[in-house]
Amino acid sequence: MRLSVLLFFTLLSIPTLVLADTPLDVDALSQTPQGLLEALDKRHNAYDSQKWTFEMTVIPVSGSKRSMKFDVMQKGSKRLVRFLSPGDVKGMSVLSKGRTMYVYAPQTENVRRVATSARRQNLLGSNFTYADMATVNLAPEYNATVGAAADDHVWLELNKKAESDAAWPKLRLRINKKHALIEVVEYWDAGKKVKTQHRTNFTVVGGAPTWKTITMSSEGGLKTRLEMLSQKINEPIPNKVFSKRSLVRGQ
Amino acid sequence: MQILARFIQQHSGAILIATILVSFATALPLMQLGYDDDVVRFLPTDDPEVQRFNKIVRQFGAINVALVGVEATHLYTAENLAYVRKLATSLKALNVVAHVTAMTELAVVDAEVAQAGEVGESVHRALVPSEIPTDSDALKRVQDGIITLDYLVGSVVSKDATSTLLVVQIYDEVDGQRISTTSAAQSVRKAAKSLTRPEDISLHFGGAPFIAEAAATGSQDDLKRLAPWVAGIIVLLIFLSLGSFRAAMLGLGSVGIGILWTLGIMAWTGFPLTLVSTSLPVVLVALGSAYAVHLLVCYLDHQPTVEGTLRTVGWPVLVAGLTTMAGFLSFLVMDLSPMREFGWQMAMGTGICVILALFVIPSFLYRYPIQGTRSSRLTKLIDDALVATGAGARRRRGLVLVLLVSIGLLFGSKLPLIETRMDIGSFFESDSAPAQADNFLTDKFSGSVFLQVLVEGDMTDPSILRQVAAFEDRIQAVNGVTRVESITNVLAIINAAFSGERRLATTTKGIKYHGYLGQMSDPAVSLLIDKNWKGALLQIALGKFDTSVVKRVTEEVRALASTSVPETVTTVESTNTELRAKVIDDAAERILLRSSAPEALKPSLIGILDAAGTTIDIAEIKPKIAKIIDLEIGEDEMIFVRKDTDLQAFSDLLSADMEAGRFTRKQFKTRLTSIADPEELEEPEAFDKSVSYLYRALAKLTDTSAATPIVRDILTLLGDGLEEAVKYRVSAIVHDVLAPNWAIDADWNNSIGAPLKVTVSGYPVVQEAMTQSVHNNQVKSLATSLPLVFLLLVLLFRSPLAGILGMIPTGLTLLVTFGLMGMFPSRFPLDIGSSMLASIALGVGIDYAIHFLWRYRETGADDAMRTTGRAIIINAVEITAGFIVLAAASLVPMSNFGILTAVTLLVAALATLILMPAVVELWKPRRQTGG
Structure with missing residues (x-):
């Protein structure tokens, strides 16, 4: 039996659920799959600032569920995650500025700067990895080809670009034609599907269409559900929030 | 017997048809006959060892861990590392697997940076990058980055760079259904073997689940392979001695039917086969065939009629069967439940064989008479x-x-010299795959046998955890213990990841935080701490299973628990001069134990610890103060300072405060206030947080500075060759001595403290208890059956x-x-x-x-x-x-x-x-x- 220290810091760069309310013609764009992917990326990041509150529930195959709540603030390439509950990790914060990341723990009054090399590490017992949470734009990392299509959806098959350091060599995306949104993401490694992300509960909040629920299911049975509790678009967030000083001060 | 003979003559056809029908009826449920591989069930539930074991299982859930060893000529090649990653992914995907700890799935804080105790800088890195390098220099860096981590070498990777271990935690149940250890191990083995592996890689399957699986499949394979030979030889010899193939088949066939009925009834009544009752068919062949043979010999040689045969041997066959049944029923006095079940099942099987010999064989002989070699020269x-x-x-x-x-x-x-061995590890020859896997696990890692020690108390209390760590110091020194895994070690490593100090956090908040992160990140932590943090489980590796080692280590750990673990723990200020000698003596003793140093060094150790004050080496820490101020205030703007502030002068001021022993939080806040931008002071609460953060970072320097020379002197005294883990532990013990508060036995100062309780258990202990129980039950059973059989003989022959x-x-x-x-x-x-x-x-x-x-x-x-x-x-x-x-x-x-x-x-x-x-x-x- 071996227990080892793992990467327990958390970079919860939440996959952006908010989508610019610009309709896309998926069928037309799918003629140029890379173009479709770029268009989807663009829809995800068309705001000055974004702020969400999430509840994450980890549902193991055996044993009890665990839930956490956290806020996420995003502005440009900067992102701050601050845990609200449970009490043991309340106040724990993760600041991401480009490729630099800080983790602050009020419990030990300590800030550590960390590198983003361990992207396949699961976050706090969930089956979301850093890579899953942090990757915002897929087009710069993957080459897209069109897969099977139906009346209501089309599959995009993404293979990692040679120069990319993306964590997953292959992804499969199912694009919902009606909403022009990604509704399923399959994660493939070494020729095997490792896990699947389903996005459900379509809604429009503050004029922005979005999915309220994301469920990540591993082949081994572990599930993690992310429930979006609130979403605020283009609210002013001062730049100083994204600093080490603010981490320590809880601002 | 004449009445029986007449009955058989009148109803022989019906008896044979009924036999066939019952055989079909009992064959049907046979498919549902399960196999119970739960070794713990052998002992009664009120057995103290079972109660202790079940308590741990209740508190910690599944403690079943399968070990998959990967051995290569050289592990650190791109192909081999990719294979290990693929293997871990495949095993993780199994629904019986709760968690897999593998080198390819781990990430750590860069040890070098953390050890230096620098502030604010550390690098988290995956042990094996997601993109596995292919050039030899990069692969060498991966290898060096792993093998330098003392806490992974010997537990996850081998020192010689040839092997790695995948620790597979198996669920106790899935969807409310209990999982058989054997079938779970089979799933893991099958998944591992189904992957194409590089040529120079070999796999080893060890740990309790694989041993149980190998024992179960080995016995089944042996029976499948050898049973036809056993049956063939028996049939051949009966044929040669009776001169009739039909008689031989009839004799063996009746026993076969007896076995079928017995197993069928077991399946029908919901009793699975156990490690004991798998021998039922062979034991029935040994005992049951005698009834048929006596009858057939008599029929063929002496009384070639059914009536004459039954009259001659009917009663002795019946009485012999009854006494054998009585012998087996004596098993009911045993306290091993599978042995009791085996007793009544064998009694039933014997009874069935007797009935078949007395009813079915005569019925067959009546309808289909057999001519024997009545007066052959051989028989004569x-x-x-x-x-x-x-x-x-x-x-x-x-x-x-x-x-x-x-x-x-x-x-x-010679009877007193009998050795009792019930460990299923001893089932295998030294050249068998399970034995080789055991050798591999012992040679390259810490072995596959673990004792479990449950320590109950409030594990979020730093003083309790320090006492647990002290207990581990003593356990580590017990001869036969190869490694101790515990939550204290995990918490210390997590703390190192955040603070650069590999020792336990000093506050409950810090402990809970590190524990929460550990639990959430690595489910395997649940093997070391229960959900409520009321119990910690120490996993004590013992190398190979050796009955004498298990027994001795168990006794020594129990003795340590009663002599060195306090029943209640309290804290006192380290200014307490009355207790100082005791605290230092205890620390010195544990340092000696952890470092395996001679007892003669104890006075010198005590001298070093006793002379330790709070004097700091200001020349050593002055540059560090300047660096912290420069980074935290100058670069990261933890507080905004006045434009004319000279940060170097400020850090010199702080150095002077430290040297003069006036570096307190209050003093530091005053100093900071003097250089802070006035706007900072408009948010006093936020400013205060910055003060706390900076004060903590700087105060750590003085703590470290005070401890450093002591640790250095002690390590010099202990000499070269100490393992890294021992050095860390020595440092932690020294820090505990220098801490503002000591965690001590509440009896030392007659105070009321927090309770602490120790329970020693684990599979090896249960197996040891079973060994003792088998021995006792053997005596108990014979003491019951011999007088019973004697009484039956006396009554029978008057x-x-x-x-x-x-x-x-x-x-x-x-x-x-x-x-x-x-x-x-x-x-x-x-x-x-x-x-x-x-x-x-x-x-x-x-x-x-x-x-x-x-x-x-x-x-x-x-x-x-x-x-x-x-x-x-x-x-x-x-x-x-x-x-x-x-x-x-x-x-x-x-x-x-x-x-x-x-x-x-x-x-x-x-x-x-x-x-x-x-x-x-x-x-x-x-x-x-x-x-």
Whole structure:
């Protein structure tokens, strides 16, 4: 039996659920799959600032569920995650500025700067990895080809670009034609599907269409559900929030 | 018996049809016959060891861990690392697997940076990058980055860069259904083997689940491979001795049907096979075939009618069956539940074989008569030889009795030397795959056998955890302990990841935070701490399973628990001069234990610890102060300062404060306020947080500075060659001594403290308890069955003397069989297989004696030798020859069982045919005929 220290810091760069309310013609764009992917990326990041509150529930195959709540603030390439509950990790914060990341723990009054090399590490017992949470734009990392299509959806098959350091060599995306949104993401490694992300509960909040629920299911049975509790678009967030000083001060 | 014979003559067809129908009916549920591999179930639930074990299982859930070892010529190649990652992913995907700890899935804080105790900088890195490098320099860097981590070497990776271990935690149940350990291990093995692996990689499967799986599949494979030979030899010998293939098939067939019915009824009533009852078919063949053989010999040679046969041997067969059943029913006094189940199942099986011998065989013979070799030259020769043997034994009665007593004394004197071994690890030959896997795990890692020590108390309390760590210091030094895994070690490593200090956090908040992160990140932490943080489980690796090591280590750890772990823990300020000597003495003792240093160094150690003050080396820490101020205030703007602030001058001021011993939080805040931008002070709460953060970072320097020279002196005293983990621990012990508060036994200052309780358990302890229980139960069972059988013999023959005479073959057989085990204790230990021998010896010995005495009472000793004698020889030879085949079994207990059963049958036959004629005439019964 071996227990080892793992990467327990958390970079919860939440996959952006908010989508610019610009309709896309998926069928037309799918003629140029890379173009479709770029268009989807663009829809995800068309705001000055974004702020969400999430509840994450980890549902193991055996044993009890665990839930956490956290806020996420995003502005440009900067992102701050601050845990609200449970009490043991309340106040724990993760600041991401480009490729630099800080983790602050009020419990030990300590800030550590960390590198983003361990992207396949699961976050706090969930089956979301850093890579899953942090990757915002897929087009710069993957080459897209069109897969099977139906009346209501089309599959995009993404293979990692040679120069990319993306964590997953292959992804499969199912694009919902009606909403022009990604509704399923399959994660493939070494020729095997490792896990699947389903996005459900379509809604429009503050004029922005979005999915309220994301469920990540591993082949081994572990599930993690992310429930979006609130979403605020283009609210002013001062730049100083994204600093080490603010981490320590809880601002 | 005449009534029975008439009944059979009238209803033979119906009896045969009913037999066929019942056989079909019992065959149907046979598919549902399960296999229960739960070793813990062997012991009664009120057994203290079981209660302790179950308490741990209740508190911690699944503690079943399968170990998959990957061995290569050189592990750190791109191909091999990719394979390990793929293997971990495949195993993780299994629904029986809760978690896989593998080198390719781990990430750590860069040790070098953390150790330096620098502020604010650390690099988290995956041990094996997601993009596995292919050039040799990069691969060498990966290797160096892993092998330098002391806490991974010997547990996850081997020191020699050839091997890695995947620790697979198996669920106890999935969807409310209990998972069989055997089937879970099979799933893991199958998944691992289904992956294409690089040529130079070999896999090793170790740990309790794989051992249980290998034992279960090994016994089944052995039976599948050898059972046809056993059956074939038995049929051949019966055929040769009876001269009829049909008779041989009939004899063995009736036993086969008996086994089918018994297993069918077990399946129907919901009793699965266990490690014990898997031997039921072979034991039934050994015992059950005798009834058919006696009947068939009598039919073919002496009474070629059903009525005559039943009249001659019907009663002895029935009575012999009843006494054997009584012997097995004596198992009901045992406290091992699978042994009790085996007792009534064997009694039922014996009863069924007797019924089949008395009803089905005569019915078959009535409808399809068989012509035997009634007066062949061979049988006549055997008969004459038997009569002559009987006569010779009578003539040399004195010699025979001397022989009897001598043999009895010789073998009886060896009985105390019998070794009892119930560990299933000893099932395998040294060159078998499980034994090789065990060797691999012991050579490259810490072994596959773990004791579990439950420590109950508030594990979020830093003082309690310090006492747990102190207990571990002492356990580590116990001879035979190869490693101790515990939550204290995990928490210290997590703390190092955040603070650069590999020791426990000093506050409850810090402990809870580190613990939460650990639990959420690595589910395997649940093996070390329960959900409520009320119990910590120390996993103590013992290398290979060795009964003597397990017993000794268990006793020593229990002794340590009672002598060195306080019942209640409290904290006192380290200014307490009365307790200082005790605290330092305890620390010195633990440093010696952890470093395996000689006791003679203790006074020097105490001297170093006692001389330790809070003096700091300002020259050493001054540049560090400047660096912190520069980074945290200058670069990261933890507080905004006035434009004209000279940060270097400020850090010099702080250095002076530290040197003068006036560096307090209050003083520091005053200093900071003097350089802070006035706007900062408009948010006093936020400013205060910055003060706390900076003060903590700087104060840590003084702590470290005070401890550093002491640690350095101690390490110099202890000499070179200390493992990194030991150095960290020495440092942590020194920091505990220098801390503002000490965690001590509440008895030391007669105060009320937080409670602490220790329970030692684990699979090896349960197995050890089972070993003791098997030994005790063997004695208990014989103490019950021997008087019971004696009583039955006395009642049957209405003579206490006949009862004593009837016990002679059994007594001698038991003495010789068990004496042989005492003579060769390491070759023939009392194990799960040989624990069946007493019942076989009893059953066979009594059967032979009853048949002999019955015949003697009717027609005298010569006729008894002629008629019963040959049946005994046929039965003994057929079973001996059949069972000796099992000597070729791959499982050691199965092989021993075959050899010892063969010996038992031979001894029982010889004892009956040589001893009984010599002594039987002491009994002068009134001649009777019929039943």
